[in-house]
Amino acid sequence: MAEEKKLFKVTIDGITIEVEPGTTILNAARQIGGEVTPPAMCYYTKLKNSGGKCRTCLVEVAAGSTADPRPMPKLVASCRTTVMDGMVVKNTSSERVLDAREGVVEFLLINHPIDCPICDQAGECDLQDLSYAHGADASRFDFQKRTFIKHDLGPYIQLHMTRCIMCYRCVFVADQVTNKRVHGVLERGDHAEIATYIEKALDNDFIGNVIDVCPVGALTDKTFRFKNRVWFTKPVKAHRDCSKCCGKVHAWLRGDEILRVTGRKDKWGEVEDWICNECRFEKKNVKDWVIEGPAEINRHSVISQGHYSGKIGTTKPNDTFSKVMNGRQPKTLMNIHDISQVNLPGLNLAAIPGPAHSTDFDKANQKALPKKED
């Protein structure tokens, strides 16, 4: 006779929920949802042994269980701590947690280049969200940031080691999704880096998934690199018959052009199923895909500000440059050289004593300016 499973009662920030034994605090909080859920940078439900490393999901356990109601002395990583019956957890209601989380965010950012304006991950970056929610407005770190020697990971995956937060997710993907791992963590401490020991391309059929699991812009799609900002593209659900994977993806469109293909992500930013490299990198034509409809994007996400109009995948953007500019030619930043007086050919700026002033460039004074020697 099947015995009825006993559910564990756990209270998180005053909200009580019953969960299966063996559930982690993080997953219990996700069942409640909303503010109660601690952020997670390294934990990934589909990857075994992931989590516990980034320390952003630290929570306070105010009471261990009904049987042993003592509080835990240290903050615990909610992604790796399983709930006990009668456990009382404090997340945002605990000053200690918020203080520790602020510290962790600061630590994650001190060596992060914060190059969001040129980062392809911007807009869907977990670290960006985290620092908006918990970060300070200024850095107290006035030292040179850490740099690394560049490693080339092949034609599909771009590695920016300076952005990496060492979540180990990509290592777990290579271990658990592909049949051979050729990259890993080298060195230790603050010099630890993700790389292949001997310069080698990541060429496994499923290795593209490291791009999806990467919480920051450390691993990005080379076929999408600098093509567009993610919030200008529109994600649609699409599928195709693929012999290797499920073939169910999000295709990111601009007009009727597919700029990028990723796995389908749920509301916690985790992919529903792994997809193969062929689907991800090779199939960039609308004809390759059956488009199902718009993807659900969190209302608060910057991506959702691009609205869908007309039939998806068939419209072209009608606000072209020439239309917007009413026939005039658009001026780009580079055009400033055409009108600038500063960069006159033959002008040797280095020879001006002290800082240059506008009067130095007056037409009348032009003759007095030192000329470049050829």
Add this chain to the structure above:
Amino acid sequence: MGVKLLLDKAHIEGIRYFDVYRKNGGYTSVEKALKMTPEAIVEDVKKSGLRGRGGAGFPTGLKWSFIAKPEGIPRHLVCNADESEPGTFKDRYLMEFIPHLLIEGLIVSSYALGSNATYIYIRGEYAWIPDILEQAISEAKANGFLGKNILGSGFDCEIYVQRGAGAYICGEETALIESLEGKRGNPRIKPPFPALKGVWDRPTVVNNVETLCAVVPIINMGGEEYAKIGVGRSTGTKLISACGNINKPGVYEIDMTISVEEFIYSDEYCGGIANGKRLKACIPGGSSVPILPANLLLKTAKGETRYMNYESLSDGGFATGSMMGSGGFIVYDEDQCIVKNTYTFARFYRHESCGQCSPCREGTLWMDKILKNIETGKGKMSDIDLLWDVQRKIEGNTICPLGDAAAWPVAAAIRHFRDEFEWHVLNPEECLKRNYGLAHYADAREVVA
């Protein structure tokens, strides 16, 4: 002259070899233990009150009783010989000069825990010691104390020596287990604890060299007798590796009833401060524990004499006390610069952080950089508060104790020697030329005199 249980035979010539060791009463504990039940040995160790000698001071008998005993799954005992704590070199002495004591302790402990394959994980820098241990193992094997059916008891045990590759972090028990398995030495996230899932997911106990050596006298004299030595919950004897500005650096065995003052100044032990200088500060338990200025070291905040044992050294918590730790006793005289010392430690912890969790990886780097600035006269007054804040945000928020170990020395240095940090900031040029000296935390002995 205090009681000597571990080093009592250390002076005998040739004690490194089996014959001499056996002639001098060696391996009697194995003979005695094999006639007892494993449970009785664990009970005896519990009664002895032996506490882990690696640093944390967790009761060994209790740790042994936690080991899971599922049917059909082998259990393992691992000896943690990855002694990398700056200032600590007691295990090295034991392994180098009386290796058979460790082997004897390992056989008894393996029998108590039911471990048929026991490992010694030794740090890579002790390059010559694995040979000594392996020779001792082969001698013990040749004489029937290791291998199959030890002394006809039906108990099989093999001891393997595994060299580390030079990482401080591999002294943390779960990182040690990872390294032993041939993986990158990253600490595991606990729970599960090694007692449940350790080496190859089998129940494992990891013990320090000295702890395992102490099992030998416990079996020989009985747990209750052993518990009579020492005071309170600090039973038995403890090895202290004394170094720094003292006349007689070395490894000393103490019975935990002597005072810190006696330990530093008596001729039997450290023999006073070298070159007739005055005592400035001391780290009583290896680089990770808080540093104490002279006035708090010899007397507790309440004005009582401080003794060399677990309770007395940690009297007053971290505010006015420290820890017994691993017994790395580092003494500083008046000419030592606390800021430079803290910077050296911070550099060490930055170098040795595994880089797995963010507070430790980034925090140790940050502390190192700030301290370098202060030490070289480029610091700002706000840097001291920043440093305090950084260490506060590392402590307790990391996967393993390395984060705490990196934060504590910095916290204690600022807590007790803040004026010296401020002096460095205010006198950027002078601090490069001379040291701050003693200031108000003068030697308590002189204050009395």
